[in-house]
Amino acid sequence: MSDQPSPARADQPGAGPSAAETRGGDKPAIPEDRLVTTVHSLSLPEGPLDYTATAGTVVLKEEPEGEEYDRGAAYAELFSVSYVVPGTDDAPRPVMFAFNGGPGASTVWLHLGLLGPRRVESGDAGAPAAPPHQLLDNHETILKDADLVVVDAMTTGYSRPAPGQKPNRHHGLAEDRDLIAAFIIDWLTRNRRWTSPIYLAGESYGTTRASAVAAHLMDRYYVAVAGIALISPVLDFGTIVFSAGNDRPYLHYLPTYAAIAHAHGKHEGRLLQDVVDEAEAFAEQEYPALLAAGARLDPAQKQEAAARIGALIGVDPDWVERADLRVEHLAFLAELLREEGLVTGRIDGRFTAPAGNGNSARMETDPSIDQLAPSYTATINQYLGGELEFTSDVVYEIMSGRVHPWSYKDFENRSVEVASDLARLLRKSPHTTVLVSHGYHDAATPFHASEHVLAQLAIPREDYSDRIRVEYYEAGHMMYCHEPSRLALSQHLSEWVTGADAAAVDDPDAEDDAATE
Template structure:
């Protein structure tokens, strides 16, 4: 990656009010500046070598101030309420191209965010989407310090401009001075904030003609579906595409609460896949194991759980033996669990005889157990082994290559967002399947890519399959505009090199509008 000297921000398609690089990159800002918030942006020029030639691009990094009209009957000028941090990557015209405004305006733009709630967008940013990516390693071979970055020839910037935005209190995003963080810590407020950011960005960059795409991971998929609906219903912005990476569209399908048997059913195929990764199905193909587990989860398992005490001892023992064989654990343990295997318990049990716990974000990862008798895993080895590389690389990248520094900590994972408000769903499951269904009915050109990791014990693929199969849309809409893909990795499947390459190509298909790829998808709803 070749980085050219930083340039002042007021240049061509950048924000007209952006300060110079020196102002934006200062290590600290004065109290006076903070009391009167202003955009703090820095622009740098870069290039990356691709097989077809160099890709030149501009990075615009920093915080912009969002403003809102006051509530009530009397109109007043809009006032500042949030400082949102993002990194925008804008492709430059190829040598010999005229680079007209019309050309730029027709180029797709992808707004990407992670989830949590409380996760910054470092994961998608440096894991798969951006022109630079972190070298973090994979299960069994995590990379140690010093952590660094390499060029990403598969970057989605080849096909679309990228905006990596951090939700409130994550990254460098903060409320304006004097305002409280928790105003934004909830489903509806977060949805509205991100939608406002998208509209603000389109206006600042003269990109209202660009096809708009959203890419979310984990809770970011919950956000993406809600934001897409909000953009259409509040601002009449119809997104061209939505990438749902490791999705959660209905929390009721995966939250283990009293009286709710759905998570036990939906997690079982994931348990089987993780058991396969650890040699519990020796000699069998992963797909065969998953197919058997899904068939059991869809046909026999619900009836067994529904029967409850009506099952006789022999029936219980038989069911426990079947489940134990599928998920690689002792049938007696399954029977003691009343045939209901909770995911944190499973991750502690699967490799207990080896003194290991298994990853939740990615079940291929393991670590030594602290208490080998513990009922649940102490910590998640997949996050423990990946997060330091992303943290170190991101902070170094912002300061040295993108020339941006701030006087607060970049929050990779912000526990301060909790408690997260779901007051809009009082008395019912948190879900955005309704939003997604409504959007697909109203917006005939919106297409959806759904990406699942087989070894993801945070957002199990079978739960997502169930929700997608019950969207309130015509069958032909599901067949023609929803594409479902699977990867032999976990929640952040891009840490697995073959999966990263496949996901990159699937995302490119989405923004290219490759209709043929949708009819040839690997699976459907």
């Protein structure tokens, strides 16, 4: 990859002082945009891909509330990197806005793991990358098909409140939704891209954010997105949050437990899909009745059920019976490989690490995050300050606990969910499509929970069939650390943005040709 950096323009004071550096006296300084644009070229097998990268913080302003009108007041400085390929014809390129979740995660994961023109060599389960960490050219970047904007939510990355503002005003579902939507509106206006097809890509809580933001863009601004990519989605927290009286997570996690057990040799000689199919059938048919029976369940039936569950998820049936047939996910991840002295990953159940306490009831740390994060931390800091020439006086927050407590105040006495937002958007916007990506070994946002929520969306059956594409990968939450899954997901994203997947459905012969190949 050859870089040809260009100096920041006059309206992009990348080399100037930060807002924090210009504060003085009792009155907060007026913040300014700090953007640096550099020129790059990515060598692809089909030829060079020339693009610009604009990295830095933009100041978002709001109209003050009250009777007296005033000019917009600065309230946030959001960090983003925009990758733009110069136009070659009259048709505007699509633009994809991407973000991770947490809450508290920066967008480094999608940025350097999957979507951007440069990608981190992170390694995989059993072979995480050792330092010195490095970046590689990403020949599968979505930039081939769409311009890309990766943006960090408040208090993640370099995003911070404007001087005199408090960050916690943005630490909540509705507040975060409004902030990201405002950023998108601002970007479209600054870059004169209002007629470009707009795509959103979110991962984990970023899928909660993407669904809420897309609905808000339509409800508030009448901006209809062309599509939403939901990578490792959670659309209804009631399906994954273990709480008293809520049996749904036990049902939805069971197929994931079975898949993780398969990854660690607990179903020797069987195909992963066969194991998953059996677990899903049990979770949907027999398991709900067993849990609903409670104390009414005959002891012999309970013992038989525990044996069935233990065989499916690779643990001692006595342990399942003592858990009253209800296996919590952190407990499972500590129990599965206890005899080997290992704990299993939550973000990706294929990862393992030595147990600090062999008798611990729950996993104490997540080996998948622990083994992947250092490569992302090193490379994003080197990349931003080196190739993209942007620096800041604050720390780039890869993962920040400072966003907590996260507010869900609009969901008092009910489950936090955005499925209704997604359904409302699909009813309002007939051209919006959805790409859903599940990792079989993801114990953070289990695939069966997502399947269930999507199947219950309040949309016509034909819309569910025609406008929602669901894909699966033999990896975890960040399935792109698994090279075959990264290649497959990149291909699926490309097909989705370019419309190649729809063309294949419309042309039966195309499907036959693909099957033959």
